[in-house]
Amino acid sequence: MLIKTNIAHTLKRIVLAATLLLGVNQTASALPILSFNNAQSSVNETVNIGDTVSFELWFSGLETDDVGGFEFLLGFNNIVSSINSAVGNIALDEFDIFDVFANVNDIDVYAVSFVDDLSAQADEFMFATLTFMASNVGVSQLSFSNLIVSDANAIALDISVFDAQITVLDDTSNVPVPTPASWGVFLLGVLGLACRYKGVKPS
Secondary structure (H helix, E strand, C coil): CCCHHHHHHHHHHHHHHHHHHHHHHHHCCCCEEEEEEECCCCCEEEEEEECCCEEEEEECCCEEEEEEECEEECCCCCCCCEEEEECCCCCCCCCEEEEECCCEEEEEEEEEECCCCCCCCCEEEEEEEEEEEEECCEEEEEEEEEEEECCCCCCEEECCCCCEEEEEHHHHCCCCCCHHHHHHHHHHHHHHHHHHHHHCCCC
16 A cells, blocks of 8 residues: 555656656746847847937747748838838748838738648748938837747747837937137137238239
């Protein structure tokens, strides 16, 4: 009877240990990541009116997953940061359908692969470059919506997504204003030139 109790206790401990180990392994398995500039975190850019700011869109963390397709809208504040260009990475030949299309207030991105085996896909890759013009003072939040990412078997993937932000400032307030001393030197120079002109004027 004692032997049976010890065996049952040992089996429970083994099951408990296996359950905990499985939980640790699932926690340690990182999700694929969609981020700007491959930062794998949120990105903030502060610029002045008239500046341009560029971002790259990256998938990373694909050591155990492959991306077979994706689609999303990327919204932004067109009044603060208007879109200059949105260009897809043409080197991504594993995607049979791939397009990046810029609208007034968002960018439409979609891609689908019909490749049977995506095991050669890189663990991280850049798929689009976006350039914005800083048009007006304010904050433009670049955020994803209607996001779908699937693996090679068209099964939806859970991913970690990080947004970006453009803060536009007006640097005209930092233009140095001439001091009274500077104005005095300027006026003396003008008077000196006037006197010199009178001195060489023919009689």
